[in-house]
Amino acid sequence: MPTHDGNWSQGTPCWIDSQVDDTARAREFYGELFGWEIMDSQPDAGGYLMALRHGRPAAGIGPKPDGMPMPSAWTTYFAADSADAIAEKITAAGGSVLMPPFDVLDVGRMFVAADPVGAVFGVWEAKAHSGAGIHNEDGAYCWNELHTGQYKQSQEFYAAVFGWHYTEIGDGENFVYATFALTQDGDPVGGVNDASKTPGDAPSFWLTWFQVDNTDASVAKAAELGASVLMAANDSPFGRMAVLQGPQGEAFGVIVPATP
Structure with missing residues (x-):
């Protein structure tokens, strides 16, 4: 754990x-x-x-x-x-x-x-509360990623503020995505997704992903509890994932990661 x-x-x-x-x-x-x-x-x-x-x-x-x-x-x-x-x-x-x-x-x-x-x-x-005491675990957050319509500008901003270092992992055309780390050779702690090709005029936003032990079961349970499915469960190189919208309109992702 x-x-x-x-x-x-x-x-x-x-x-x-x-x-x-x-x-x-x-x-x-x-x-x-x-x-x-x-x-x-x-x-x-x-x-x-x-x-x-x-x-x-x-x-x-x-x-x-x-x-x-x-x-x-x-x-x-x-x-x-x-x-x-x-x-x-x-x-x-x-x-x-x-x-x-x-x-x-x-x-x-x-x-x-x-x-x-x-x-x-x-x-x-x-101070007294240091933040999350559990992560990368069923029922806890495991990834945070920025969806932005201005990919390079956003990278430059966060690098100036937090000193992030980026590693491009997409194909540069159909999938433009970078992970970010705190040091040049550090482990990735989040991601930046180029959303400029997303249809419509979607706002830029940070998306939280929660780890689950069964993506399809979690989607079904969320729907029973009043959530909407924004992106149906599908397999990716990173794991089986889906994006949901809670009953009050808040978006979040669920995923069974392919690797820890």
């Missing part, structure tokens, strides 16, 4: 949470789908719920911020040694800080930003 203790290295996807209109409904849906034990937070945490898998933090579920109209979504958070320093880098690189850095009780310091193409993400400076 892949677990993690302590702070994540800067630039690593370290946490995920969903912002929804009805946290009780999301609690029931994801608890049933992924086998999460979902705990209430302390009274001054604004109704935020903590999802545990095998007793370790796996994800969060929270209400949408007051006065900020937004679709329901899963947000990817990247670890930062200093949230304020990363906020400055984001602005300098052409991104936007949507919610300035602020302290979350004694658990961490965070903010929400958008890259120059409009993809929204979070930044987490750990």
